[in-house]
Amino acid sequence: MAKAVKKKKHIAERMCTVCRKRYPQKELMRFTMDQNNEAHIDLRGKSAGRGLYLCHEYACMEAVLHASGKRRPFNLHKDSRAILEGLHAKQKQIDCKKENRESDVLQLLGLARRANKLSLGFDATGEAIKSKEAKLVLIAGDVKENTLKKLRKVLELNPIQSVSLLNKEKLSKALGRGSLAICSVNDQGFSEAIMDILLGKKINSVEGNKESEVKNE
Numbered sequence: 023m024a025k026a027v028k029k030k031k032h033i034a035e036r037m038c039t040v041c042r043k044r045y046p047q048k049e050l051m052r053f054t055m056d057q058n059n060e061a062h063i064d065l066r067g068k069s070a071g072r073g074l075y076l077c078h079e080y081a082c083m084e085a086v087l088h089a090s091g092k093r094r095p096f097n098l099h100k101d102s103r104a105i106l107e108g109l110h111a112k113q114k115q116i117d118c119k120k121e122n123r124e125s126d127v128l129q130l131l132g133l134a135r136r137a138n139k140l141s142l143g144f145d146a147t148g149e150a151i152k153s154k155e156a157k158l159v160l161i162a163g164d165v166k167e168n169t170l171k172k173l174r175k176v177l178e179l180n181p182i183q184s185v186s187l188l189n190k191e192k193l194s195k196a197l198g199r200g201s202l203a204i205c206s207v208n209d210q211g212f213s214e215a216i217m218d219i220l221l222g223k224k225i226n227s228v229e230g231n232k233e234s235e236v237k238n239e
């Protein structure tokens with residue numbers, strides 16, 4: 023268990039007790055055990071004793087709070103349980119918001135597509151960037167490294183905003199094209215609306231937005 027791993031970087035890493043993924047120590051919750059073998063959350067990360075670490079993934083917190091018997095990584099002291107339950111609920115909200123944001127973006131992309139305001143795929147997107155039609159470039163999170171390099175070169179010469187979001191599968195499905203990793207939004211309004219969602223600015227609904235646009239004209 024006590025395997026010394028030498029790291030080149032200075033960032034101290036620890037492993038989540040549940041998912042066993044390594045994270046920078048500062049990003050993890052630390053727990054220390056008392057004499058009754060109950061874990062206390064160590065919010066300042068300075069309590070003495072051997073620390074157990076937990077990441078902020080919903081499933082990992084869930085395991086500590088609700089797994090039964092041997093599957094439970096450790097027993098929580100009741101005060102710490104209350105704190106972790108709060109964090110767990112907050113994480114659920116964050117995950118939920120992220121899902122909502124994704125579906126809002128996909129909905130807007132669908133509308134933009136019908137309005138013929140998208141260029142799909144590397145070649146078409148490249149053309150749209152060069153001709154200054156593109157206002158925003160969307161890149162699937164799992165784009166191939168080579169494609170990304172080529173795109174970066176185009177963007178270096180023609181700097182416009184680009185964001186990484188979703189994945190090829192979701193983009194392809196939403197826009198009805200096989201294996202879509204890159205597209206551009208060629209409309210200022212749609213670009214801004216998408217960025218607003220991604221930045222967490224509130225817009226009530228796509229429909230509401232349209233109405234206010236009509237009123238402005």
Ligand SMILES: [Zn+2]
Nearest residue numbers: 038041077082
């Ligand atoms: Zn974890």
